Amino acid sequence: MDDGTITVGKVYLYGGQVTSWKNDHGEELLFVSSKAIFKPPKAIRGGIPICFPQFGTHGNLEQHGFARNRLWTIDDNPPPLPVNPAIKAFVDLILKPSDEDLKIWPHSFEFRLRVALGPNGDLSLTSRIRNTNTDGRSFSYTFAYHTYFSVSDISEVRVEGLETMDYLDNLKGKERFTEQGDAIVFESEIDKVYLAAPSKIAIIDHEKKRTFVLTKEGLPDAVVWNPWDKKAKAMQDFGDGEYKHMLCVEPAAVEKPITLKPGEEWKGRLALSAVPSSYCSGQLDPLKVLQG
Numbered sequence: 001m002d003d004g005t006i007t008v009g010k011v012y013l014y015g016g017q018v019t020s021w022k023n024d025h026g027e028e029l030l031f032v033s034s035k036a037i038f039k040p041p042k043a044i045r046g047g048i049p050i051c052f053p054q055f056g057t058h059g060n061l062e063q064h065g066f067a068r069n070r071l072w073t074i075d076d077n078p079p080p081l082p083v084n085p086a087i088k089a090f091v092d093l094i095l096k097p098s099d100e101d102l103k104i105w106p107h108s109f110e111f112r113l114r115v116a117l118g119p120n121g122d123l124s125l126t127s128r129i130r131n132t133n134t135d136g137r138s139f140s141y142t143f144a145y146h147t148y149f150s151v152s153d154i155s156e157v158r159v160e161g162l163e164t165m166d167y168l169d170n171l172k173g174k175e176r177f178t179e180q181g182d183a184i185v186f187e188s189e190i191d192k193v194y195l196a197a198p199s200k201i202a203i204i205d206h207e208k209k210r211t212f213v214l215t216k217e218g219l220p221d222a223v224v225w226n227p228w229d230k231k232a233k234a235m236q237d238f239g240d241g242e243y244k245h246m247l248c249v250e251p252a253a254v255e256k257p258i259t260l261k262p263g264e265e266w267k268g269r270l271a272l273s274a275v276p277s278s279y280c281s282g283q284l285d286p287l288k289v290l291q292g
C-alpha cells in the first residue's frame with residue numbers, strides 16, 4: 001500500500017502477514033526482528049502473523065497453526081463487502097487449504113483477510129473464515145492476530161484494559177489466575193491469555209509518548225507475550241536484546257474454539273491506531289484512552 005509519497009504499510013503473501021505499519025512521520029509502529037527469516041518453513045518473526053486454525057499448543061497441529069507459513073494469494077476482484085467510506089486503501093488476501101494441508105487438518109475453508117488503511121493512518125485487519133466442507137461436517141478452530149508492537153523500552157510500557165481479568169498463564173501450565181487491579185507493567189517474561197478481555201486495550205509507551213489503541217471484534221481473548229532475555233537468546237530468528245523493543249498483544253479466540261457449520265462464516269476484526277499519549281500530573285488517564 002503506497003500513498004504516492006511514503007510507504008505506509010507492507011503485507012507479505014507469505015503468511016498473509018502485515019510486516020510494516022508507519023505513521024505519517026514515517027515511523028515504524030510494528031516490530032520485526034532484525035533476524036526475521038522471510039521464507040518457509042518458519043513464520044516471519046514480527047508484524048502481524050495470523051494464528052489459524054490453532055493458537056499456540058491448544059491442539060495437535062504445529063504451534064500457532066499453519067496459516068502463518070503458507071503462501072496466500074491476492075484477490076484482484078474482491079467482493080463488495082461493506083466498506084467503510086473512510087478507508088483509503090485495502091487489499092484482500094485469500095488462503096485455501098492445499099492437498100497437504102487437508103491431510104493435517106481435514107477441512108475445506110476459505111479465509112479472506114482484508115487489510116485496510118483508514119483515516120489518520122489507522123490499520124484494520126478483518127478475517128472472514130468460511131466453512132466450505134461439502135461433506136456436511138462442522139469444524140472448530142482457535143485464532144489470534146499475533147501483533148508485535150514496536151516499543152521504545154519495555155520497562156517504560158504499560159497495558160491498560162486487562163486489569164482484574166482472568167487469565168491462563170502459559171508459563172504455569174495454562175493455570176487460571178486473576179490479574180490485580182493495576183495496569184500491566186513488564187519486568188520479566190510474560191505469556192498470558194487474558195479471557196473475555198474488553199474490546200479496547202491500550203498500550204502506553206511512556207518514553208515515546210505514544211499510545212496504541214487496539215479495538216477487537218469477534219475475538220474475546222487477548223494474549224500478552226514478551227520472551228524476555230533467556231528465551232530471546234534461545235530463539236534463532238530473534239536478536240538477544242530485541243525483547244526490550246517489542247511487545248505482543250494479540251486479540252484472540254483461545255479459550256472457547258469457534259465452530260462453523262458448512263456454509264457458515266465467521267468474522268474477526270482488529271483495528272489499530274497510534275495516538276499521542278496525554279499526561280496528567282505524570283499519570284495517563286486510562287478513561288481518556290479507552291473511551292475517548
Ligand SMILES: O=P(O)(O)OC[C@H]1O[C@@H](O)[C@H](O)[C@@H](O)[C@@H]1O
Pocket residue numbers: 043056063064146170191192223225250
Ligand atoms: O515462536 P512462536 O511459535 O512464534 O511463538 C511465540 C509465542 O507466541 C505467543 O503467542 C505464545 O503465547 C507463546 O507461548 C509463544 O512462545
